[in-house]
Amino acid sequence: MLNRFKSAVNTVVTGIAQLDRQGPEAIGFQEYYAEEATAGPLKFPYSRPEFLQLNSDEVQVSADHVSRPILVPRDISRIPWSAGYAEVINAGKSHFNEDQAHADTFFVRQSLSTRGLSPPAARRQSFEEVAEDPLPFTYFAIFDGHAGSGCAVVAVHMLHSIIQEKLCQIRDMILLRRYGYPSGEERQRTYLTDKSDQIDIDDLVTGALEAAFFKMDKIIYEEKQHYDISGGCTALVAVFFLGKLYVANAGDSRAVIARGNDVIPMSQDFTPESERERLRLLGFLCPDLLQNEFTHLEFSRRVTRGDIGRKVLCRNARMKGWTLKSVTPEDARYPLIAGEGKKARLLATIGVTRGFGDHDLTVGNSTIHIKPFLTPAPEVNIYELQGRGLTENDVLIMGTDGLWDVTSNKRAADIVQSSLKQFDVSERARYTSAAQDLVMNARGLLKKGWRTVDDNMASGDDITAFVIPLHHYSSAPVEPKPEVESSLEMS
Secondary structure (H helix, E strand, C coil): CHHHHHHHHHHHCHHHHHCCCCCCCCCCHHHHHHHHHHHCCECCCCCCCHHHCCCHHHHHHCCCCCCCCCECCCCHHHCHHHCEEEEECCCCCCCCCCEEEEEEEEEECCCHHHCCCCCCHHHHHHHHHHHCCCEEEEEEEEEEEECCCHHHHHHHHHHHHHHHHHHHHCHHHHHHHHHCCCCHHHHHHCCCCCCHHHCCHHHHHHHHHHHHHHHHHHHHHHHCCCCECCCEEEEEEEEEECCEEEEEEECCCEEEEEECCEEEECCCCCCCCCCHHHHHHHHHHCHHHHCCCEECCEECCCCCHHHCCCEEEEECCCCCCCEEEECCHHHHCEECEECCHHHCEECCCECCCECEECCCCECCCCCCECCCCCECCCEEEEEECCCCCCCCCCEEEEECHHHHCCCCHHHHHHHHHHHHCCCCCCCCCHHHHHHHHHHHHHHCEECCCEECCCCCECCCCCEEEEEEECHHHHCCCCCCCCCCCCCCCCC
Protein backbone atom coordinates (compact mmCIF):
# COMPACT_ATOMS: atom_id res chain seq x y z
CA MET A 1 0.00 0.00 0.00
CA LEU A 2 2.84 2.36 0.77
CA ASN A 3 4.27 1.69 -2.70
CA ARG A 4 0.89 2.63 -4.21
CA PHE A 5 1.00 5.90 -2.31
CA LYS A 6 4.59 6.66 -3.35
CA SER A 7 3.70 6.00 -6.95
CA ALA A 8 0.77 8.38 -6.76
CA VAL A 9 2.89 11.09 -5.17
CA ASN A 10 5.61 10.70 -7.79
CA THR A 11 3.00 11.02 -10.53
CA VAL A 12 1.39 14.05 -8.94
CA VAL A 13 4.41 16.01 -7.75
CA THR A 14 7.70 14.80 -9.16
CA GLY A 15 6.23 14.36 -12.61
CA ILE A 16 4.69 17.81 -12.62
CA ALA A 17 7.49 19.20 -14.77
CA GLN A 18 6.43 16.90 -17.62
CA LEU A 19 3.05 18.60 -18.01
CA ASP A 20 2.33 20.62 -21.13
CA ARG A 21 3.18 24.22 -20.32
CA GLN A 22 1.78 25.56 -23.58
CA GLY A 23 -1.91 24.90 -22.94
CA PRO A 24 -4.53 27.55 -23.81
CA GLU A 25 -4.58 28.81 -20.20
CA ALA A 26 -0.79 28.96 -19.86
CA ILE A 27 0.70 32.39 -19.25
CA GLY A 28 4.22 33.50 -18.46
CA PHE A 29 4.76 33.44 -14.69
CA GLN A 30 6.81 36.63 -14.53
CA GLU A 31 4.69 38.31 -17.20
CA TYR A 32 1.47 37.73 -15.28
CA TYR A 33 2.81 39.05 -12.02
CA ALA A 34 4.45 42.01 -13.71
CA GLU A 35 0.96 42.93 -14.91
CA GLU A 36 -0.45 42.45 -11.41
CA ALA A 37 2.23 44.70 -9.95
CA THR A 38 1.50 47.69 -12.17
CA ALA A 39 -0.26 49.43 -9.29
CA GLY A 40 2.86 49.13 -7.14
CA PRO A 41 5.34 46.59 -5.82
CA LEU A 42 4.11 43.30 -4.38
CA LYS A 43 4.30 42.94 -0.60
CA PHE A 44 5.22 39.26 -1.02
CA PRO A 45 5.79 37.38 -4.28
CA TYR A 46 3.31 34.71 -5.29
CA SER A 47 4.27 31.20 -4.19
CA ARG A 48 2.75 27.92 -3.12
CA PRO A 49 2.98 26.71 0.52
CA GLU A 50 6.58 26.43 1.67
CA PHE A 51 6.15 22.83 2.79
CA LEU A 52 5.42 21.76 -0.81
CA GLN A 53 9.03 22.66 -1.70
CA LEU A 54 8.23 23.61 -5.30
CA ASN A 55 10.73 25.46 -7.44
CA SER A 56 9.64 28.36 -9.65
CA ASP A 57 9.10 26.18 -12.71
CA GLU A 58 6.93 23.76 -10.75
CA VAL A 59 4.91 26.64 -9.31
CA GLN A 60 4.18 27.81 -12.84
CA VAL A 61 3.24 24.34 -14.08
CA SER A 62 1.02 23.74 -11.05
CA ALA A 63 -1.36 26.26 -12.61
CA ASP A 64 -2.12 24.03 -15.59
CA HIS A 65 -5.90 24.35 -15.94
CA VAL A 66 -6.14 21.49 -18.40
CA SER A 67 -4.68 18.68 -16.30
CA ARG A 68 -5.26 20.27 -12.86
CA PRO A 69 -2.48 18.32 -11.07
CA ILE A 70 -3.08 17.47 -7.43
CA LEU A 71 -0.13 18.58 -5.33
CA VAL A 72 1.00 16.92 -2.10
CA PRO A 73 4.19 17.46 -0.06
CA ARG A 74 7.32 15.62 -1.17
CA ASP A 75 8.50 15.42 2.44
CA ILE A 76 5.58 14.83 4.81
CA SER A 77 7.77 15.60 7.81
CA ARG A 78 7.63 19.27 6.76
CA ILE A 79 4.12 19.45 8.25
CA PRO A 80 3.54 18.99 12.01
CA TRP A 81 2.60 15.41 12.97
CA SER A 82 2.93 14.39 9.30
CA ALA A 83 -0.55 15.80 8.76
CA GLY A 84 -2.03 15.34 5.32
CA TYR A 85 -2.23 18.13 2.75
CA ALA A 86 -3.34 18.34 -0.88
CA GLU A 87 -4.34 21.10 -3.27
CA VAL A 88 -5.44 21.63 -6.87
CA ILE A 89 -5.86 24.63 -9.17
CA ASN A 90 -9.28 25.75 -10.38
CA ALA A 91 -10.60 24.97 -13.85
CA GLY A 92 -9.73 28.35 -15.36
CA LYS A 93 -11.42 30.72 -12.92
CA SER A 94 -8.18 32.66 -12.43
CA HIS A 95 -4.59 32.45 -13.68
CA PHE A 96 -3.12 30.95 -10.51
CA ASN A 97 -4.28 29.20 -7.36
CA GLU A 98 -5.77 31.83 -5.04
CA ASP A 99 -5.76 29.46 -2.05
CA GLN A 100 -2.87 29.62 0.41
CA ALA A 101 -1.93 27.42 3.38
CA HIS A 102 0.51 27.33 6.28
CA ALA A 103 1.38 24.83 9.02
CA ASP A 104 4.06 24.99 11.71
CA THR A 105 4.75 24.98 15.44
CA PHE A 106 5.56 28.23 17.26
CA PHE A 107 6.26 29.24 20.84
CA VAL A 108 4.61 31.65 23.26
CA ARG A 109 7.52 33.22 25.09
CA GLN A 110 7.88 34.99 28.40
CA SER A 111 6.24 38.39 28.55
CA LEU A 112 7.71 41.29 30.48
CA SER A 113 4.84 41.55 32.97
CA THR A 114 5.61 38.07 34.35
CA ARG A 115 9.20 38.85 35.26
CA GLY A 116 9.70 39.57 38.90
CA LEU A 117 6.26 38.25 39.89
CA SER A 118 6.47 36.18 43.08
CA PRO A 119 3.60 33.74 43.67
CA PRO A 120 2.92 32.50 47.21
CA ALA A 121 5.45 29.96 48.49
CA ALA A 122 2.94 27.10 48.27
CA ARG A 123 2.59 27.64 44.53
CA ARG A 124 6.04 28.98 43.79
CA GLN A 125 7.67 25.82 42.45
CA SER A 126 4.94 24.85 39.97
CA PHE A 127 4.69 28.41 38.67
CA GLU A 128 8.42 29.03 38.36
CA GLU A 129 8.96 25.67 36.62
CA VAL A 130 7.19 27.04 33.57
CA ALA A 131 7.56 30.79 34.05
CA GLU A 132 10.54 30.99 31.72
CA ASP A 133 9.71 28.11 29.34
CA PRO A 134 8.07 28.87 25.99
CA LEU A 135 4.60 27.38 25.54
CA PRO A 136 4.22 25.64 22.14
CA PHE A 137 1.25 26.00 19.85
CA THR A 138 0.74 24.25 16.54
CA TYR A 139 -0.85 26.23 13.76
CA PHE A 140 -2.71 25.23 10.59
CA ALA A 141 -4.31 27.83 8.32
CA ILE A 142 -5.95 28.08 4.92
CA PHE A 143 -6.80 31.28 3.08
CA ASP A 144 -9.14 31.43 0.09
CA GLY A 145 -8.44 34.50 -2.04
CA HIS A 146 -10.79 36.21 -4.44
CA ALA A 147 -10.20 38.89 -7.09
CA GLY A 148 -6.52 38.00 -6.96
CA SER A 149 -4.09 36.16 -4.72
CA GLY A 150 -2.45 39.20 -3.11
CA CYS A 151 -4.43 39.35 0.14
CA ALA A 152 -4.14 35.61 0.78
CA VAL A 153 -0.37 35.73 0.16
CA VAL A 154 0.04 38.52 2.74
CA ALA A 155 -2.10 36.67 5.30
CA VAL A 156 -0.17 33.41 4.90
CA HIS A 157 3.09 35.26 5.59
CA MET A 158 1.92 37.33 8.55
CA LEU A 159 -1.11 36.00 10.48
CA HIS A 160 0.81 33.35 12.45
CA SER A 161 3.23 35.99 13.75
CA ILE A 162 0.35 38.24 14.82
CA ILE A 163 -1.34 35.36 16.66
CA GLN A 164 1.97 34.55 18.34
CA GLU A 165 2.33 38.17 19.40
CA LYS A 166 -1.19 38.27 20.87
CA LEU A 167 -0.63 35.01 22.79
CA CYS A 168 2.68 36.31 24.16
CA GLN A 169 0.85 39.37 25.49
CA ILE A 170 -1.45 37.18 27.60
CA ARG A 171 1.08 34.48 28.51
CA ASP A 172 1.46 35.64 32.11
CA MET A 173 -2.32 35.77 32.57
CA ILE A 174 -2.60 32.21 31.23
CA LEU A 175 0.05 30.99 33.67
CA LEU A 176 -1.63 32.73 36.59
CA ARG A 177 -4.90 30.97 35.83
CA ARG A 178 -3.17 27.65 35.27
CA TYR A 179 -0.91 27.67 38.34
CA GLY A 180 -2.63 29.98 40.80
CA TYR A 181 -2.94 33.69 41.45
CA PRO A 182 -0.64 35.77 43.63
CA SER A 183 -2.46 37.07 46.69
CA GLY A 184 -2.73 40.22 48.76
CA GLU A 185 -0.59 43.18 47.81
CA GLU A 186 1.04 41.31 44.90
CA ARG A 187 -2.33 40.74 43.30
CA GLN A 188 -3.14 44.44 43.58
CA ARG A 189 0.12 45.30 41.84
CA THR A 190 -0.72 43.33 38.70
CA TYR A 191 -2.95 44.20 35.76
CA LEU A 192 -5.87 42.15 37.14
CA THR A 193 -9.31 43.78 37.03
CA ASP A 194 -12.46 43.19 39.03
CA LYS A 195 -13.79 40.80 36.37
CA SER A 196 -10.56 38.87 35.94
CA ASP A 197 -11.75 35.88 37.97
CA GLN A 198 -14.57 35.36 35.46
CA ILE A 199 -12.21 35.41 32.45
CA ASP A 200 -10.74 31.95 31.87
CA ILE A 201 -8.00 30.71 29.55
CA ASP A 202 -10.48 29.96 26.75
CA ASP A 203 -11.69 33.57 26.89
CA LEU A 204 -8.12 34.84 26.68
CA VAL A 205 -7.13 32.63 23.75
CA THR A 206 -10.36 33.43 21.92
CA GLY A 207 -9.71 37.13 22.42
CA ALA A 208 -6.15 36.74 21.15
CA LEU A 209 -7.38 35.09 17.95
CA GLU A 210 -10.08 37.70 17.42
CA ALA A 211 -7.65 40.56 18.00
CA ALA A 212 -5.13 38.96 15.61
CA PHE A 213 -7.74 38.76 12.83
CA PHE A 214 -8.65 42.42 13.25
CA LYS A 215 -4.99 43.45 13.30
CA MET A 216 -4.28 41.41 10.17
CA ASP A 217 -7.06 43.21 8.32
CA LYS A 218 -5.79 46.60 9.53
CA ILE A 219 -2.26 45.80 8.36
CA ILE A 220 -3.55 44.84 4.91
CA TYR A 221 -5.41 48.16 4.74
CA GLU A 222 -2.28 50.09 5.72
CA GLU A 223 0.03 48.13 3.42
CA LYS A 224 -2.29 48.73 0.46
CA GLN A 225 -1.20 52.36 0.60
CA HIS A 226 2.29 51.26 -0.46
CA TYR A 227 1.95 47.82 -2.06
CA ASP A 228 -0.21 46.10 -4.62
CA ILE A 229 -2.37 43.73 -2.55
CA SER A 230 -5.16 42.45 -4.72
CA GLY A 231 -8.62 41.40 -3.65
CA GLY A 232 -9.49 39.81 -0.34
CA CYS A 233 -9.49 36.38 1.28
CA THR A 234 -11.31 34.24 3.80
CA ALA A 235 -9.37 32.74 6.70
CA LEU A 236 -9.68 29.46 8.60
CA VAL A 237 -7.19 28.82 11.41
CA ALA A 238 -6.70 25.86 13.78
CA VAL A 239 -4.53 26.41 16.86
CA PHE A 240 -3.57 23.48 19.10
CA PHE A 241 -2.67 25.01 22.47
CA LEU A 242 -2.65 23.81 26.08
CA GLY A 243 -4.49 20.58 25.32
CA LYS A 244 -7.27 22.16 23.29
CA LEU A 245 -8.14 22.85 19.68
CA TYR A 246 -9.19 26.41 18.84
CA VAL A 247 -10.72 26.93 15.39
CA ALA A 248 -11.16 30.52 14.18
CA ASN A 249 -13.15 31.02 10.99
CA ALA A 250 -13.88 34.14 8.96
CA GLY A 251 -15.40 33.05 5.67
CA ASP A 252 -16.82 30.01 3.93
CA SER A 253 -13.97 27.55 4.38
CA ARG A 254 -14.85 24.79 6.83
CA ALA A 255 -13.41 22.56 9.55
CA VAL A 256 -14.94 19.31 10.82
CA ILE A 257 -13.74 16.60 13.19
CA ALA A 258 -14.17 13.02 11.98
CA ARG A 259 -14.21 10.41 14.76
CA GLY A 260 -15.46 7.06 13.53
CA ASN A 261 -19.11 7.59 12.65
CA ASP A 262 -19.24 10.94 14.42
CA VAL A 263 -18.82 14.16 12.44
CA ILE A 264 -18.39 17.26 14.60
CA PRO A 265 -18.61 20.66 12.84
CA MET A 266 -15.93 23.06 14.12
CA SER A 267 -17.01 26.04 12.04
CA GLN A 268 -19.96 27.42 10.13
CA ASP A 269 -19.92 28.92 6.65
CA PHE A 270 -20.33 32.69 6.65
CA THR A 271 -22.14 33.78 3.49
CA PRO A 272 -24.76 36.40 2.61
CA GLU A 273 -27.33 33.62 3.01
CA SER A 274 -26.22 32.60 6.51
CA GLU A 275 -25.63 36.16 7.73
CA ARG A 276 -28.83 37.81 6.56
CA GLU A 277 -29.76 38.85 10.11
CA ARG A 278 -26.44 40.59 10.87
CA LEU A 279 -26.32 42.31 7.49
CA ARG A 280 -29.94 43.52 7.66
CA LEU A 281 -29.32 44.95 11.13
CA LEU A 282 -26.25 46.85 9.94
CA GLY A 283 -28.23 48.25 7.00
CA PHE A 284 -31.03 49.27 9.38
CA LEU A 285 -28.70 50.94 11.91
CA CYS A 286 -26.55 52.65 9.24
CA PRO A 287 -28.88 53.42 6.31
CA ASP A 288 -26.36 55.91 4.92
CA LEU A 289 -24.19 52.93 3.93
CA LEU A 290 -26.89 51.93 1.43
CA GLN A 291 -27.09 55.42 -0.16
CA ASN A 292 -30.76 55.03 -1.09
CA GLU A 293 -29.80 52.38 -3.65
CA PHE A 294 -30.57 49.29 -1.54
CA THR A 295 -33.15 48.34 1.07
CA HIS A 296 -32.42 46.45 4.28
CA LEU A 297 -35.95 45.00 4.28
CA GLU A 298 -36.35 41.37 3.27
CA PHE A 299 -39.37 40.46 1.15
CA SER A 300 -40.66 36.97 0.43
CA ARG A 301 -40.00 37.65 -3.26
CA ARG A 302 -38.25 40.28 -5.33
CA VAL A 303 -40.54 43.32 -5.49
CA THR A 304 -40.58 45.78 -8.41
CA ARG A 305 -42.19 49.11 -9.08
CA GLY A 306 -45.16 47.18 -10.43
CA ASP A 307 -45.81 45.94 -6.87
CA ILE A 308 -46.17 49.45 -5.40
CA GLY A 309 -49.38 49.54 -3.37
CA ARG A 310 -49.66 45.77 -3.14
CA LYS A 311 -49.19 43.86 0.11
CA VAL A 312 -46.23 41.48 0.22
CA LEU A 313 -44.80 39.43 3.08
CA CYS A 314 -41.85 41.27 4.60
CA ARG A 315 -39.64 41.47 7.70
CA ASN A 316 -37.27 44.10 8.98
CA ALA A 317 -33.93 43.71 10.74
CA ARG A 318 -35.54 43.20 14.15
CA MET A 319 -38.02 40.52 13.10
CA LYS A 320 -37.79 36.73 12.99
CA GLY A 321 -41.25 36.25 11.54
CA TRP A 322 -43.07 37.78 8.59
CA THR A 323 -45.82 40.38 8.19
CA LEU A 324 -47.73 41.94 5.29
CA LYS A 325 -46.50 45.32 4.10
CA SER A 326 -47.79 47.66 1.42
CA VAL A 327 -44.95 48.16 -1.03
CA THR A 328 -43.70 51.74 -1.35
CA PRO A 329 -41.37 53.19 -3.99
CA GLU A 330 -38.47 52.92 -1.49
CA ASP A 331 -39.17 49.19 -1.07
CA ALA A 332 -38.57 48.62 -4.78
CA ARG A 333 -34.86 49.35 -4.34
CA TYR A 334 -32.45 46.50 -4.90
CA PRO A 335 -32.31 44.12 -1.89
CA LEU A 336 -29.27 44.20 0.39
CA ILE A 337 -28.94 40.43 -0.15
CA ALA A 338 -30.11 38.94 -3.42
CA GLY A 339 -30.28 35.27 -4.33
CA GLU A 340 -30.13 32.13 -2.23
CA GLY A 341 -27.51 29.56 -1.24
CA LYS A 342 -24.21 29.78 -3.12
CA LYS A 343 -25.78 32.29 -5.51
CA ALA A 344 -26.57 34.79 -2.76
CA ARG A 345 -24.73 38.07 -3.20
CA LEU A 346 -24.12 40.94 -0.79
CA LEU A 347 -25.00 44.26 -2.45
CA ALA A 348 -25.11 42.39 -5.78
CA THR A 349 -21.32 42.15 -5.62
CA ILE A 350 -19.71 39.49 -3.44
CA GLY A 351 -20.56 36.04 -2.10
CA VAL A 352 -18.64 36.17 1.20
CA THR A 353 -19.27 38.25 4.30
CA ARG A 354 -16.16 37.67 6.44
CA GLY A 355 -12.48 37.83 5.68
CA PHE A 356 -9.51 40.12 5.10
CA GLY A 357 -9.02 42.83 2.51
CA ASP A 358 -11.51 44.22 -0.06
CA HIS A 359 -11.05 47.68 1.44
CA ASP A 360 -11.47 49.40 -1.92
CA LEU A 361 -14.28 47.20 -3.21
CA THR A 362 -17.39 49.15 -4.17
CA VAL A 363 -20.71 48.34 -5.81
CA GLY A 364 -20.12 48.81 -9.53
CA ASN A 365 -19.09 52.39 -10.25
CA SER A 366 -20.79 53.75 -7.14
CA THR A 367 -19.28 54.96 -3.86
CA ILE A 368 -21.08 52.28 -1.85
CA HIS A 369 -18.35 50.33 -0.06
CA ILE A 370 -18.63 46.63 0.69
CA LYS A 371 -16.19 46.68 3.62
CA PRO A 372 -18.53 47.86 6.39
CA PHE A 373 -20.59 44.74 5.73
CA LEU A 374 -17.56 42.49 5.19
CA THR A 375 -15.93 41.91 8.59
CA PRO A 376 -12.69 40.17 9.61
CA ALA A 377 -14.30 39.04 12.88
CA PRO A 378 -13.83 35.27 13.31
CA GLU A 379 -16.08 32.80 15.07
CA VAL A 380 -13.97 30.72 17.48
CA ASN A 381 -14.97 27.17 18.45
CA ILE A 382 -13.12 25.08 21.05
CA TYR A 383 -12.64 21.33 21.37
CA GLU A 384 -11.10 19.67 24.43
CA LEU A 385 -8.54 17.08 23.30
CA GLN A 386 -7.29 15.68 26.58
CA GLY A 387 -9.02 12.61 28.04
CA ARG A 388 -11.14 11.80 24.97
CA GLY A 389 -9.43 8.54 24.09
CA LEU A 390 -8.55 9.73 20.61
CA THR A 391 -7.19 7.18 18.13
CA GLU A 392 -4.94 7.39 15.08
CA ASN A 393 -8.07 7.59 12.87
CA ASP A 394 -9.54 10.67 14.58
CA VAL A 395 -8.79 13.73 12.47
CA LEU A 396 -9.59 17.37 11.85
CA ILE A 397 -10.49 18.07 8.21
CA MET A 398 -9.94 21.63 6.99
CA GLY A 399 -10.91 22.67 3.49
CA THR A 400 -11.67 25.68 1.34
CA ASP A 401 -15.11 26.03 -0.19
CA GLY A 402 -13.89 24.34 -3.38
CA LEU A 403 -14.03 21.10 -1.38
CA TRP A 404 -17.30 21.70 0.42
CA ASP A 405 -19.20 22.94 -2.65
CA VAL A 406 -19.48 19.31 -3.79
CA THR A 407 -18.70 17.35 -0.59
CA SER A 408 -20.87 17.09 2.51
CA ASN A 409 -19.34 16.81 5.98
CA LYS A 410 -20.37 13.16 6.17
CA ARG A 411 -19.04 12.37 2.72
CA ALA A 412 -15.68 13.97 3.54
CA ALA A 413 -15.44 11.99 6.78
CA ASP A 414 -16.29 8.75 4.96
CA ILE A 415 -13.63 9.39 2.29
CA VAL A 416 -10.98 10.07 4.93
CA GLN A 417 -11.88 7.08 7.10
CA SER A 418 -11.94 4.77 4.08
CA SER A 419 -8.54 6.03 2.97
CA LEU A 420 -6.98 5.69 6.43
CA LYS A 421 -8.12 2.07 6.71
CA GLN A 422 -5.97 1.16 3.70
CA PHE A 423 -2.82 1.88 5.71
CA ASP A 424 -1.33 0.49 8.86
CA VAL A 425 -1.56 3.03 11.69
CA SER A 426 2.23 3.24 11.82
CA GLU A 427 2.50 4.50 8.23
CA ARG A 428 2.95 8.26 8.34
CA ALA A 429 1.88 8.72 4.72
CA ARG A 430 -1.71 7.72 5.48
CA TYR A 431 -2.91 11.27 6.22
CA THR A 432 -1.41 12.66 3.01
CA SER A 433 -3.14 9.91 1.06
CA ALA A 434 -6.44 10.79 2.75
CA ALA A 435 -6.05 14.47 1.84
CA GLN A 436 -5.22 13.50 -1.73
CA ASP A 437 -8.33 11.30 -1.94
CA LEU A 438 -10.47 14.18 -0.64
CA VAL A 439 -9.21 16.57 -3.29
CA MET A 440 -9.41 13.93 -6.02
CA ASN A 441 -13.04 13.26 -5.16
CA ALA A 442 -13.97 16.94 -5.31
CA ARG A 443 -11.94 17.69 -8.46
CA GLY A 444 -13.26 14.65 -10.29
CA LEU A 445 -12.13 13.53 -13.71
CA LEU A 446 -12.19 15.35 -17.03
CA LYS A 447 -14.88 13.80 -19.24
CA LYS A 448 -16.95 16.40 -21.07
CA GLY A 449 -16.24 18.70 -18.19
CA TRP A 450 -15.01 17.82 -14.72
CA ARG A 451 -17.27 15.13 -13.24
CA THR A 452 -17.22 13.21 -9.96
CA VAL A 453 -17.25 9.41 -9.74
CA ASP A 454 -21.04 9.69 -9.38
CA ASP A 455 -21.10 11.65 -12.67
CA ASN A 456 -22.16 14.84 -10.90
CA MET A 457 -20.65 18.24 -11.57
CA ALA A 458 -17.24 18.42 -9.86
CA SER A 459 -15.77 21.48 -8.21
CA GLY A 460 -14.25 23.99 -10.61
CA ASP A 461 -12.78 26.09 -7.80
CA ASP A 462 -9.39 25.99 -6.13
CA ILE A 463 -9.39 23.14 -3.59
CA THR A 464 -7.19 22.95 -0.50
CA ALA A 465 -7.46 20.31 2.24
CA PHE A 466 -5.68 19.39 5.48
CA VAL A 467 -6.22 16.07 7.28
CA ILE A 468 -4.78 16.57 10.77
CA PRO A 469 -4.37 13.68 13.24
CA LEU A 470 -5.74 14.65 16.65
CA HIS A 471 -4.17 11.69 18.45
CA HIS A 472 -0.63 12.99 17.93
CA TYR A 473 -1.36 16.17 19.86
CA SER A 474 -3.56 14.73 22.61
CA SER A 475 -0.94 12.11 23.48
CA ALA A 476 1.94 14.59 23.59
CA PRO A 477 2.96 16.67 26.62
CA VAL A 478 1.00 19.91 26.78
CA GLU A 479 4.00 21.99 27.80
CA PRO A 480 7.24 20.36 26.59
CA LYS A 481 10.53 22.17 27.03
CA PRO A 482 12.06 22.43 23.54
CA GLU A 483 15.78 22.02 23.23
CA VAL A 484 16.02 24.39 20.27
CA GLU A 485 14.70 27.92 20.40
CA SER A 486 12.26 29.02 17.69
CA SER A 487 13.88 31.17 15.03
CA LEU A 488 10.66 33.10 14.37
CA GLU A 489 11.03 36.82 14.95
CA MET A 490 8.12 38.76 16.33
CA SER A 491 6.57 41.28 13.97
